[in-house]
Amino acid sequence: MELKEENxxxxxxxxxxxxxxxxxxGTEYVHALRDIxxxxxxxxxxxxxxxxxxxxxxxxxxxxxxxxxxxxxxxFKEMDVSEMTDNDLASxxxxxIGFVFQTFNLLSRSTSLKNVELPLIYGGxxxxxxxxxxxxxxxxxxxxDRVNHKPNELSGGQRQRVAxxxxxxxxxxxILADEPTGNLDSKTGLEIMNLFNELWKAGNTIIVxxxxxxxxxxxxxxxxxxxxxxxxxxxxxxxxxxxxxxxP
Amino acid sequence: xxINEITENIKIAFEAMRVNxxxxxxxxxxxxxxxxxxxxxxxVLSGLDQALEDxxxxxxxxxxxxxxxxxxxxxxxxxxxxxxxITYDQxxxxxxxxxxxxxxxxNAREFGYKIKYKNEEYQGMSFIGTKWEHSMTPAGATxxxxxxxxxxxxxxxxxxxxxxxxxxxxxNDGDPVGQYxxxxxxxxxxxxxxxxxxxxxxxxxxxxxxxxxxxxxxVFGRSGRSVSIAIKAGSIEYLDEIRAESEGLMRQIRNIKPxxxxxxxxxxxxxxxxxxxxxxxxxxxxxxxxxxxSFMVGMIGIMNIMFVSVTERTKEIGIRxxxxxxxxxxxxxxxxxxxxxxxxxxxxxxxxxxALVYLTATFLPKIxxxxxxxxxxxxxxxxxxxxxxxxxxxxxxxxxxxxxxANLDPVEALRRxx
Numbered sequence: 127m128e129l130k131e132e133n134x135x136x137x138x139x140x141x142x143x144x145x146x147x148x149x150x151x152g153t154e155y156v157h158a159l160r161d162i163x164x165x166x167x168x169x170x171x172x173x174x175x176x177x178x179x180x181x182x183x184x185x186x187x188x189x190x191x192x193x194x195x196x197x198x199x200x201x202f203k204e205m206d207v208s209e210m211t212d213n214d215l216a217s218x219x220x221x222x223i224g225f226v227f228q229t230f231n232l233l234s235r236s237t238s239l240k241n242v243e244l245p246l247i248y249g250g251x252x253x254x255x256x257x258x259x260x261x262x263x264x265x266x267x268x269x270x271d272r273v274n275h276k277p278n279e280l281s282g283g284q285r286q287r288v289a290x291x292x293x294x295x296x297x298x299x300x301i302l303a304d305e306p307t308g309n310l311d312s313k314t315g316l317e318i319m320n321l322f323n324e325l326w327k328a329g330n331t332i333i334v335x336x337x338x339x340x341x342x343x344x345x346x347x348x349x350x351x352x353x354x355x356x357x358x359x360x361x362x363x364x365x366x367x368x369x370x371x372x373x374p
Numbered sequence: 375x376x377i378n379e380i381t382e383n384i385k386i387a388f389e390a391m392r393v394n395x396x397x398x399x400x401x402x403x404x405x406x407x408x409x410x411x412x413x414x415x416x417x418v419l420s421g422l423d424q425a426l427e428d429x430x431x432x433x434x435x436x437x438x439x440x441x442x443x444x445x446x447x448x449x450x451x452x453x454x455x456x457x458x459x460i461t462y463d464q465x466x467x468x469x470x471x472x473x474x475x476x477x478x479x480x481n482a483r484e485f486g487y488k489i490k491y492k493n494e495e496y497q498g499m500s501f502i503g504t505k506w507e508h509s510m511t512p513a514g515a516t517x518x519x520x521x522x523x524x525x526x527x528x529x530x531x532x533x534x535x536x537x538x539x540x541x542x543x544x545x546n547d548g549d550p551v552g553q554y555x556x557x558x559x560x561x562x563x564x565x566x567x568x569x570x571x572x573x574x575x576x577x578x579x580x581x582x583x584x585x586x587x588x589x590x591x592x593v594f595g596r597s598g599r600s601v602s603i604a605i606k607a608g609s610i611e612y613l614d615e616i617r618a619e620s621e622g623l624m625r626q627i628r629n630i631k632p633x634x635x636x637x638x639x640x641x642x643x644x645x646x647x648x649x650x651x652x653x654x655x656x657x658x659x660x661x662x663x664x665x666x667x668s669f670m671v672g673m674i675g676i677m678n679i680m681f682v683s684v685t686e687r688t689k690e691i692g693i694r695x696x697x698x699x700x701x702x703x704x705x706x707x708x709x710x711x712x713x714x715x716x717x718x719x720x721x722x723x724x725x726x727x728x729a730l731v732y733l734t735a736t737f738l739p740k741i742x743x744x745x746x747x748x749x750x751x752x753x754x755x756x757x758x759x760x761x762x763x764x765x766x767x768x769x770x771x772x773x774x775x776x777x778x779x780a781n782l783d784p785v786e787a788l789r790r791x792x
Contacts, residue, residue: 216699219696245698249698
């Protein structure tokens with residue numbers, strides 16, 4: 127009920143209505159998502175939780191336009207994603223969504239700056255605009271002095287910061303993070319979550335997929351999935367604030 | 375935007391090649407061989423063409439030769455053997471009566487006799503009895519000494535002008551002028567040497583000796599052979615007119631009734647061209663066969679390595695797609711990479727062939743003089759054609775792997791552990 131009140135104030139970004147995703151594995155059909163209805167507003171900070179096999183990765187892939195639902199309707203900024211072609215989806219991913227992955231997913235042969243520039247190349251920006259925007263994004267995540275380092279010359283936390291910079295560089299509508307602290311020690315993980323907190327306060331919309339309570343505690347709203355259905359969707363009254371000791 | 379993408383793709387391709395140097399080299403080996411075939415074949419043929427043209431210029435493109443035999447040999451050989459010889463008198467009559475030609479001279483030829491100089495003996499060349507005007511045709515230009523004069527011609531002096539090869543064989547570069555040679559027991563004074571004119575294909579032109587026709591007849595007899603007539607038109611434009619007059623005149627001299635076929639042939643250098651064309655085509659045919667085969671191998675090599683590349687870089691493709699690369703972008707990336715890989719093979723072939731061609735053209739003619747027609751530099755048109763062909767072959771080889779890369783499901787690709 128509290129949720130609905132908030133919706134009236136915020137602008138709706140994502141509307142998901144009764145979507146389902148069914149995979150075919152040989153002769154069997156797997157219902158990864160059964161019936162999900164969900165609304166996400168601008169400047170939401172959402173954690174999607176659930177045990178493995180609950181469908182949270184599938185939901186993230188659909189929200190991130192990497193995949194399309196088998197059934198149901200998905201409106202992104204009032205555009206019907208379920209009807210889009212691969213090229214349209216690529217274009218939405220490029221402009222509207224910033225991904226942060228558990229395994230960072232950086233191009234190992236390119237410098238961190240080139241990695242951050244990648245979405246801008248596909249967005250059609252010229253070399254100088256690309257350089258400028260990527261530099262800014264690297265400074266925003268506190269890595270202005272690491273632009274010429276390749277991923278293997280950076281620590282895990284720094285790699286994830288580069289990934290965040292890459293997600294931010296196109297100024298997307300949402301930042302979508304899949305287990306962003308999964309490959310980091312707890313201190314570094316905390317640093318990344320603090321970074322998300324700052325980004326949220328600066329007005330970004332953030333969706334974090336995780337199975338760790340520690341990570342979910344930072345979010346404003348927590349959705350719990352089980353067996354392809356939403357088990358629980360509530361505002362997190364114990365949202366964790368920035369912790370001083372975790373500041374880099 | 376597209377320029378941006380292409381330059382970015384070229385950078386990616388170079389990066390991929392830099393990382394896998396040996397693999398890229400091996401993958402492009404087929405293309406290296408294919409392009410080498412094209413280049414070397416083109417090089418030999420262009421040298422051949424040049425040599426032919428030079429030879430035609432010596433024989434003379436404005437020359438007609440009336441003969442019992444047809445050069446091109448297209449007609450029935452037996453039928454030509456049954457033709458009556460063109461006698462010396464008929465030839466002389468023709469030369470006196472022809473009006474439109476700049477020059478017309480009879481040539482009597484004998485083959486299979488020896489020429490002796492001191493202890494040296496040479497065989498395998500022909501003796502030609504001709505008129506002094508022979509010196510005015512391209513084939514009569516002298517390198518050393520002089521041709522015989524009208525006076526020597528009139529009285530039938532025993533003077534002889536040696537062909538280049540005959541001179542080399544008998545005197546081994548020594549000064550021949552003033553020396554005596556013996557032919558069928560008769561002494562002849564050497565007065566000059568004809569310029570070297572032959573090429574690989576027509577070295578017989580260096581293997582002839584010229585003497586006044588009267589002297590020729592006193593050695594070899596007056597009859598029993600067919601005399602040919604060399605006609606110099608003065609310019610190619612007059613050839614048709616002269617051919618027509620020659621035909622009429624010759625028919626009249628040989629008493630051919632209207633409606634009967636000619637019992638002689640009017641030859642010109644064009645006749646060679648069709649023969650040469652067959653040779654050229656067979657060189658091309660064999661060459662193209664081998665080229666196509668090696669390009670097939672080259673394509674398979676590149677296609678194979680591109681499949682490996684796509685598999686290895688599945689994760690990278692997933693990342694690129696996640697941040698917004700479209701299918702077409704990924705497709706272009708791999709096509710560009712494949713084309714560059716193939717072009718890289720072509721460049722290796724250019725460098726290798728240039729070195730080979732330079733060395734061959736510099737040193738081979740010292741061992742095999744007949745190969746002197748080869749040029750030490752590759753024609754640039756060939757390099758241009760080879761570049762385009764290699765890029766095309768590379769793109770073709772890259773199509774299937776690139777489509778596979780472009781169609782990868784981003785979710786699946788991101789899950790890959792590489």
